[in-house]
Amino acid sequence: MRKYNGNLQKFETRREKDLLGHLITTSLKYKVWIAFLLLIIAFGMFGYYRQIKYGLIVTAMRDYTSWGIYISNFVFFVAISLVGSLFSSILKLNKNEWARPLTRVSEIIAVAAIICAAVIIIVDMGRPDRFFYVIKYLRIQSPIIWDVIIISTYLVISFLLLFISVLPDLALCRDRLIEIPKWKKRLYRITAINWNNDPKQMAMLKKVSTILAISVLPVAFAIHTITSWLFATTWRPGWDSTNLGPYFVSGAFMAGAAVIIVAMYFMRTELKLKAYITESHFDKMGKLLVLLSLVYLYFNINEYLGPAFKMVGVEGEHITELFVGKYAPMYWFVQLGGLILPIILLTFKNLRKPIPIAIISIFVILGAWFKRFLIVIPSLQHPYLPIQGVDESYLHYNPTWEEWAITLSSFAWLLLIITVLIKLFPIIPVQKAENISKKAVEKILQQ
Amino acid sequence: MGNKKPQPASRREFLKNLSSGSALAVSGMALYSVSSCKPSSEEKTTLLTTDGKLVEVPNSEIEMLEMQSVSPEESRKGIPGKKFVMVVDLAKCKNARKCVEVCDKHHNLTPDRPYIKVLEMRDNEKSAPYWMPKKCFQCDNPPCVKVCPVGATYKRTDGIVLIDNERCIGCRFCMAACPYSSRVFNWGQPPNVDQEIAYSPETSVPSKIGTVGKCDFCPDMLRKDKLPHCVTSCPNGVIYFGDEIEDTVTNGEETVRLSTLLKDKAGYRYMEELGTKPRVYYLPPVNRMFPFENEVQGNSES
Numbered sequence: 001m002r003k004y005n006g007n008l009q010k011f012e013t014r015r016e017k018d019l020l021g022h023l024i025t026t027s028l029k030y031k032v033w034i035a036f037l038l039l040i041i042a043f044g045m046f047g048y049y050r051q052i053k054y055g056l057i058v059t060a061m062r063d064y065t066s067w068g069i070y071i072s073n074f075v076f077f078v079a080i081s082l083v084g085s086l087f088s089s090i091l092k093l094n095k096n097e098w099a100r101p102l103t104r105v106s107e108i109i110a111v112a113a114i115i116c117a118a119v120i121i122i123v124d125m126g127r128p129d130r131f132f133y134v135i136k137y138l139r140i141q142s143p144i145i146w147d148v149i150i151i152s153t154y155l156v157i158s159f160l161l162l163f164i165s166v167l168p169d170l171a172l173c174r175d176r177l178i179e180i181p182k183w184k185k186r187l188y189r190i191t192a193i194n195w196n197n198d199p200k201q202m203a204m205l206k207k208v209s210t211i212l213a214i215s216v217l218p219v220a221f222a223i224h225t226i227t228s229w230l231f232a233t234t235w236r237p238g239w240d241s242t243n244l245g246p247y248f249v250s251g252a253f254m255a256g257a258a259v260i261i262v263a264m265y266f267m268r269t270e271l272k273l274k275a276y277i278t279e280s281h282f283d284k285m286g287k288l289l290v291l292l293s294l295v296y297l298y299f300n301i302n303e304y305l306g307p308a309f310k311m312v313g314v315e316g317e318h319i320t321e322l323f324v325g326k327y328a329p330m331y332w333f334v335q336l337g338g339l340i341l342p343i344i345l346l347t348f349k350n351l352r353k354p355i356p357i358a359i360i361s362i363f364v365i366l367g368a369w370f371k372r373f374l375i376v377i378p379s380l381q382h383p384y385l386p387i388q389g390v391d392e393s394y395l396h397y398n399p400t401w402e403e404w405a406i407t408l409s410s411f412a413w414l415l416l417i418i419t420v421l422i423k424l425f426p427i428i429p430v431q432k433a434e435n436i437s438k439k440a441v442e443k444i445l446q447q
Numbered sequence: 448m449g450n451k452k453p454q455p456a457s458r459r460e461f462l463k464n465l466s467s468g469s470a471l472a473v474s475g476m477a478l479y480s481v482s483s484c485k486p487s488s489e490e491k492t493t494l495l496t497t498d499g500k501l502v503e504v505p506n507s508e509i510e511m512l513e514m515q516s517v518s519p520e521e522s523r524k525g526i527p528g529k530k531f532v533m534v535v536d537l538a539k540c541k542n543a544r545k546c547v548e549v550c551d552k553h554h555n556l557t558p559d560r561p562y563i564k565v566l567e568m569r570d571n572e573k574s575a576p577y578w579m580p581k582k583c584f585q586c587d588n589p590p591c592v593k594v595c596p597v598g599a600t601y602k603r604t605d606g607i608v609l610i611d612n613e614r615c616i617g618c619r620f621c622m623a624a625c626p627y628s629s630r631v632f633n634w635g636q637p638p639n640v641d642q643e644i645a646y647s648p649e650t651s652v653p654s655k656i657g658t659v660g661k662c663d664f665c666p667d668m669l670r671k672d673k674l675p676h677c678v679t680s681c682p683n684g685v686i687y688f689g690d691e692i693e694d695t696v697t698n699g700e701e702t703v704r705l706s707t708l709l710k711d712k713a714g715y716r717y718m719e720e721l722g723t724k725p726r727v728y729y730l731p732p733v734n735r736m737f738p739f740e741n742e743v744q745g746n747s748e749s
Contacts, residue, residue, distance in 0.1 A: 055656045056617070057635030063560055066622040066632060126617015126632065126657030130597075133616050137597035144596035144620055233594065235626040235721060383628045384718060385581060388566050391559035 009179040016176065019430045022271050022423065023173065024180055029270070033419065037412045044409020047402035048123060056126055058402045064387055065380050065397040070124035072372035073407050075248075077117035077414070078227050079368065081154070082249070083256025084110025085220030088161045089213045098284055101276055101428045105263050107162035108427075109256075112417035114155045120410050143229045154223045157216045163191075164209050169426045171195035187424070224248045231375070237307070237318035238379040247299040254292040254339075255368035258361035261285050263418070265358035267427060276428045279353060286352030289361070293343045300339065314382045327378050330370055338367010517670070519611045522648040525603030530691035531664055532606070533582070533678075534708060536698075536730040539685045540565070540578040541737035546677035546686065550662070553676050555652050557638055560631045562662040563677060576739050577732035580685060582677070583608065583629040583662035584717070584725030591621035591630065600659070606691070606726050607664045609648045615658035622659060626721055630661045674699060683736070691726075 009024055011017040051058050061068040087106035091099040122128050138145055174188040195201060228248035231239035241247075261282065268277040307315045308323070322331045342360050345351045351360065377397055381387075387395060399407075491503040547563045554562055562582065569576040585608050592602050599615040602608050622630045637654045644653055649666040665675035673679075678688045679699050689696030689705060696705045708714065714728040 055633070055635045059634075062634065063622070063631045064628065066619045124618070126619065126659075127615065127655075130614070130616045133597045133599075133614060137599075137614060139596060139598045142594050142596040142620070144594070144618060148596075230620070231623075234590065234624045236623065380623065384626050385628055386566055386568070387628075389561070389564050394559075 009177065011176070016172075016430055018273065018275065019426050019428050020173065020177065023184075023426065024177060026423075030419075030423065034416070037416045037419070040412035041409045041416070044405045044407075044412065047405035047409070050402055051123075051406070052128075058400060060393075060397050060400050060403065062394040062397075063390065064383065064394050065377060067124070067376050067380060068397060069373060069377075069399050069403055069407055070120055072369070072376040073410060074117050074120045074124065075227055075372045075376065076255070076369050077113045077120060077410075078151070078224055079248070079252035079255045079372070080259045081110045081113035081117065081158070081256070082220050082224055082252040083260055084158045084161065085216045086253055086256055087260075088165070089217045089220070092213050093217075098281065102260060102264065102281070102285075104162065104165050104425075104427055104429070105267065105422070106256075106260055107158055107165060108418055108421045109259060109263060110158040111155065111162055112414050112421070114151060114158060115417060116410050116414045118151060118155070119413070120407075123406055123410075143226060143233050146226045147223075147230060150219065150223045150226050154216075154219050157212060157219055161209070161212050161216060164205055164212070165429070166425050167192065167195055167205065168197065169430045171197070172430055173426065184424075221249055224252045231379070235384070236379040237315040237382050238375065240315075241303060243299060243302045247296075247303050250292065250296040250299050251368065251371065254289065254296045255365060257285065257289045257292050258364035258368070261289065261361040262358055262365065265354055265361075267422070268354065271422075271427065273428060282354050282357050283349070283352045286346045286357050289357075289364070290343055290346045293339060293346075293364070297339060297343065300335070314384055318378060318382045321378055321382070322374065327374060331374055334367045334371045334374060337363050338371065339364075517647045517649045517667070519613055519646075519648055522609055522611070522666070523601055523603065525605035525607065526666070526669060527604070528692065529605040529669075531585070531669065531726065532689060532691045532696065532705060533585075533664070533727045534687040534696050534705070534714060534730060535580055535727060536685050536687070536712070537577050537579060537732035538730060538735050539683045539737075540580055540732075541683060541740070542567075542578045543682050545680040545682055546580060549676040549680035553652075553665070554650075554660070554663075555637060555639055555654065556631075556660075562629075562631065562660065575732075575735075577735070578739075579729070580677075581627065581629070582727060583664075584627055584723065584727045585664060587724035587726060588722060590624040590626065590723060594620045594624045596620070605666075605669075607666055608661075609663055609666070610651070610659055610661060611648045612651070612655040612658040612660070613646060615655075617657040617659070619659065626718065626723065630659050632659055633657060 011020065047058075059068060059070075084107045087099055087103045092103070122131060125131065134145070134148060140146075170188055170192040174185070174192045177184075177188070225245040225248065228244040232241060232244040234240065264277050264281065264285065267273055304319065304322075308319045310316070311319065321327055342364050345360055346357065351357065381395075381397070490506045492506055493501050493503055496502055542565050544565055547558075547561050547565060550556070550563045551558060551561050556562060564581050566579045566581055567576055568579045585606055587602075587606065589600075589602055589608050592600050592608060595601075596618065597614055597616055599612075600608060600610045600621055617632070619632060622628075622632060633654050633656050636656045646653060646655070647667070649663065649670070651660055651663050654660050665677075668675055674688050674697070678686045678697075681698070684698040684700050687696035687698045687703070687708065689702075691705060694705045695702055696708065697703070708730070709728060712730040714730050716725045716728055
């Protein structure tokens with residue numbers, strides 16, 4: 001096998017060298033990381049093999065707690081996928097130029113998260129062998145069907161957004177990278193679909209990206225609102241709320257922003273992109289995270305204050321259990337450690353530096369994950385009619401190792417997809433938009 | 448009778464012929480004479496095959512045959528001209544749990560996850576506790592049916608809500624949607640699955656792994672003009688069952704007018720405010736026939 005160490009590769013500019021370097025050299029660290037992820041995936045696969053063989057009995061889910069961490073994990077993945085639209089649409093349409101370099105990674109995370117969400121929902125099915133019944137026997141009034149439709153729509157749009165953002169650079173990779181294996185050359189040739197910075201192509205790309213930027217926004221809002229309706233269309237305490245849609249959407253943007261900050265941190269250190277992902281980016285992301293967290297805090301207050309004030313029946317039992325009962329430690333960790341403290345801490349300029357903000361963001365992400373646990377599980381444990389006359393194991397929910405293994409491996413999948421995509425494609429636009437158009441103008445003048 | 452070894456081929460083929468309906472005309476009488484309430488015996492019945500032979504078949508197998516009569520497609524229609532309704536008299540229930548036992552037996556359930564639950568209820572601290580037998584309420588506005596993505600659970604013309612285990616994808620949305628926790632899930636392989644019986648949503652057996660189950664009002668019995676097992680098994684006549692169109696219900700001992708019963712005894716439906724329109728009514732636990740006893744005593748007595 002030929003070794004590719006980058007000695008032969010020549011770059012025209014410093015920028016190209018910095019941004020394309022990781023595409024041609026593979027570090028040992030990268031290989032170890034991939035191996036580690038594959039190991040976790042294999043472990044999860046074993047758990048899933050056991051689940052296929054024995055049924056969902058291997059999980060801790062039972063007749064009352066009939067949805068568990070698979071569903072909360074699904075909601076989490078859907079939530080972080082919203083970050084794609086935050087960058088490709090909201091920040092772009094508001095002309096936040098600073099956020100431009102983060103668009104691609106946000107779209108990569110969105111695509112990876114949506115794929116993982118779809119996979120984890122199949123894992124949760126009692127009969128995954130009947131997955132296509134969802135199409136064969138489709139009944140449009142079921143919120144699950146709405147979710148299937150909107151998730152596939154969002155996946156397609158996110159994929160297109162990722163593709164059009166990376167397209168000019170794919171052509172650059174095709175033209176410029178010589179010292180790469182044949183399959184990679186073919187990959188860039190095919191994916192670049194004859195892109196050659198032609199003014200016509202440029203105009204079309206700009207148009208398409210504007211159309212997609214506008215159209216992804218309602219879809220992104222819909223995807224998480226509909227996911228909230230999976231809960232809000234039932235009578236469960238904590239779910240039976242008209243607040244649930246905006247509550248989910250705002251929480252999703254907060255979690256997504258935190259995920260981007262962590263991704264930025266690792267890209268900056270591992271890919272040596274300090275000149276491209278600057279401290280100013282972290283500072284701005286920190287401010288954005290505070291804003292998004294404040295919005296989420298507002299919906300949190302809305303979600304809990306009413307029921308906690310009234311304390312009606314099972315709704316009151318549910319609130320008691322969250323505030324002072326069995327789930328209180330988790331609840332207060334989530335609300336304080338994952339929401340209120342980050343808001344306070346990130347108002348300090350020094351804590352918006354790369355390392356502290358990455359740590360704070362990890363807490364936000366952990367809080368977001370456990371928040372979804374708290375949304376899904378305790379609600380199911382407070383039905384209207386008392387839980388009696390069933391096996392003792394039906395009263396509690398402590399996820400089994402199979403569930404944790406599968407959940408961890410879903411995260412490994414997410415990170416694997418993200419890592420591989422970052423490894424294969426330039427993560428920061430190599431050609432700045434204005435440069436491309438300048439070149440195109442020169443080209444016309446030459447002709 | 449659970450894990451039976453396969454029967455000799457000839458007899459099984461004969462049973463399959465029967466199920467296709469060819470010999471039912473001849474054997475109809477014999478089939479109806481067997482009640483599946485009776486414990487299965489080794490008694491045999493002589494039947495005539497299509498090619499004119501007389502064959503002796505154990506009654507237990509005929510019982511199984513009765514079970515496989517209605518296909519999933521047919522089971523979606525409902526019994527014509529009927530609107531089934533149930534009335535549970537809370538004043539009479541003393542937690543004898545016979546309904547639970549017989550239901551578990553006929554639906555092949557384990558005691559830890561029954562279709563029927565007898566709940567110990569107490570409306571407030573001052574009022575006395577009472578027993579509340581709870582089945583599926585077969586709502587006329589069923590939340591479970593609304594949320595099912597594949598139509599695996601459906602409302603029939605006779606008012607019954609059934610589940611097709613051969614279509615259910617196991618998403619458990621219906622379980623989250625049911626405000627009465629009526630639904631159970633086959634988390635693992637259901638016990639004692641006798642693969643010889645063809646599945647029917649009307650019997651809910653043999654239930655399938657990874658799918659949902661619940662009380663089904665025993666449509667297989669209703670088709671034979673018999674009462675659901677829980678009604679006939681109750682020693683205290685707690686459960687009345689009947690047809691809303693005929694306006695009559697019976698607990699097996701007395702037959703009464705539904706409208707009169709509900710009027711005289713202030714019949715109500717559990718959590719009317721949810722708008723689910725249950726088909727199960729309750730009569731309030733007033734003038735109770737039995738003093739309230741705790742679960743252990745109730746069990747040992749029965």
